[in-house]
Amino acid sequence: MSETRNIAVTVNGKRYERSVDVRLTLADFLRGPLGLTGTHLGCEHGVCGACTILVDGQSARSCLMLAVQANGHEIATVEGLAPSAERLHPLQEAFRDNHGLQCGFCTPGMLMTLVEFLRDHPNPTEGEVRVAISGNLCRCTGYQGIVAAALDAAGRMRKGG
Amino acid sequence: MKPPRFDYHDPETVPEVVGLLKTLPNARMLAGGQSLMPMLNMRLALPDHLVDLNRVEGLAYIRETGGALEIGAMTRQRDIEFSQLVLERCPVMHEAILQVGHRQTRNRGTLGGSLCQLDPSAELVAVAAALEATIAVAGPKGTREIPFSGFPKTYMTPAIGPDELLTRVRFPLWPRPHGWAFVEFARRHGDFAVVSAAALLEEDRGKIKRASVTLGGVAAAPVRMKEVEKALVGQTASDALFRDACEACRKIEAMQDVHAPASYRQHLAAVLSRRALERAHARIGAAKMSS
Structure with a gap:
């Protein structure tokens, strides 16, 4: 029998209390018991960045955290970005308008990485954007559309998005 | 790609951690998890007990x-x-x-x-x-x-x-002003370096008073290039001095793996240590100009 623990985690502003197997990763906890499948799992060893989420406002790879470690913390996932069912986040709008995605697999990780980056660097250079997304792999776009989207989003967000 | 079964412990003090380590067989400590978690996911690490340090007080400052x-x-x-x-x-x-x-x-x-x-x-x-x-x-x-x-x-x-x-x-700490540089060559930004070089320089009236030259990625542990450091101390910094001194880095016993053969690491060691020294020296000059 594997050990379980009771945890209380806030995800996108909503509090969840669950009993979890201590070896369950945070990524699998979000996708399985919570049904939040927006967070994608690519490599499951911290290389591809697809599972990037925010823990207390800081980006982290959710495949490299245990669910039990999130106890008492605030998690933000891609599901919480859009302000309403009708409206997208300005970063999401910029991705749509600049062809920042094709297959969409890396997109949740790209968005969560860039949300943190643009919060801390509201007026970045192209070079800074490229470094910021260096921990996120995309096999479709060649990154051009993603970089363009990030710079476009920065402008929209400075104007109050 | 899921971690193996283990018992989880989340102590709050250093003595509690020591107590757990003393009694638990086959335990591993979990710090930031950026190396151990991949090893658990890939089952390269198979601990019976995981001692999570993230709730231990007084270890972050x-x-x-x-x-x-x-x-x-x-x-x-x-x-x-x-x-x-x-x-x-x-x-x-x-x-x-x-x-x-x-x-x-x-x-x-x-x-x-x-x-x-x-x-x-x-x-x-x-x-x-x-x-x-x-x-x-x-x-x-x-x-x-x-x-x-x-x-x-x-x-x-x-x-x-x-x-x-x-x-x-x-x-x-090194005194102010001193020269410093950390340079590396990696296949992609953020990857582990194939070779890295750290240089520190202290100069007095144009002469090098103290030098530290370290190479990472060439051997099992970082290598302090004492031979290079000795060749620099007492000399006047110049491009030729750095270039000649760093040639010694080509002779070190280097690792080889899928990323690079030993000979390429030796080459990088000489080039990167020279670049690090040049940058460190330039920064001493810049620090003096601004002070």
């Missing part, structure tokens, strides 16, 4: 004391990156940490975790060698200090007992 920077083992790499104290008093560490992984990994990764993982290419390990850091570990008999030169036991294995944990690292 950066402070200047007695001519040294003291940094707690659980200090996140992010906090080192954004520390004004590190930037002002230990700029070589700042330059190095920008080359450690990515934002997402530095947000979680810790100093102590990186040192205990002891990857031959790890930037913070090379910085510890360059600055001759002292490492404090707590165990059943209390705390003991290990000079960095005695810290690597063998490949990726620190000289720490199974019932001990790293608590603090003390990095002696």
Whole structure:
């Protein structure tokens, strides 16, 4: 029998209390018991960045955290970005308008990485954007559309998005 | 790609951790998780017990004391990156940490975790060698200090007992102004370096008074290039001096792996140590101009 623990985690502003197997990763906890499948799992060893989420406002790879470690913390996932069912986040709008995605697999990780980056660097250079997304792999776009989207989003967000 | 079964412990004090390590068989400590979690996911690590250090009090701080920077083992790499104290008093560490992984990994990764993982290419390990850091570990008999030169036991294995944990690292500071540089060659930004070089220089009236040249990624542990350091001290800095002194780096015994043959590492060692010294020297000049 594997050990379980009771945890209380806030995800996108909503509090969840669950009993979890201590070896369950945070990524699998979000996708399985919570049904939040927006967070994608690519490599499951911290290389591809697809599972990037925010823990207390800081980006982290959710495949490299245990669910039990999130106890008492605030998690933000891609599901919480859009302000309403009708409206997208300005970063999401910029991705749509600049062809920042094709297959969409890396997109949740790209968005969560860039949300943190643009919060801390509201007026970045192209070079800074490229470094910021260096921990996120995309096999479709060649990154051009993603970089363009990030710079476009920065402008929209400075104007109050 | 799921972690194996283990029992989970989340102690809140250092003595509790030591007590657990003493009694639990086959236990591993979990710090930032940026190396151990992949090893668990891939089942390269199969501990029966996981001792999570993330709730242990008093292990995350950066402070200047007695001519040294003291940094707690659980200090996140992010906090080192954004520390004004590190930037002002230990700029070589700042330059190095920008080359450690990515934002997402530095947000979680810790100093102590990186040192205990002891990857031959790890930037913070090379910085510890360059600055001759002292490492404090707590165990059943209390705390003991290990000079960095005695810290690597063998490949990726620190000289720490199974019932001990790293608590603090003390990095002696170089006087102001000094020259510094951390340069590396990696296949992609944020990858482990194939070879890295750290250089520190102190000059007095145009002559080099003290030098530290460290190579990462060439051998199982960082290599201090004493031969290069000796060739520099007492000399007037020049491009020719740096170039000639760094030729000694071509003779070191280098590793070979899928990333690069030994001969390429030797070549990089000579080139990167020269570049690091040139940059360090230029920065002394820049610091004097601005002061």
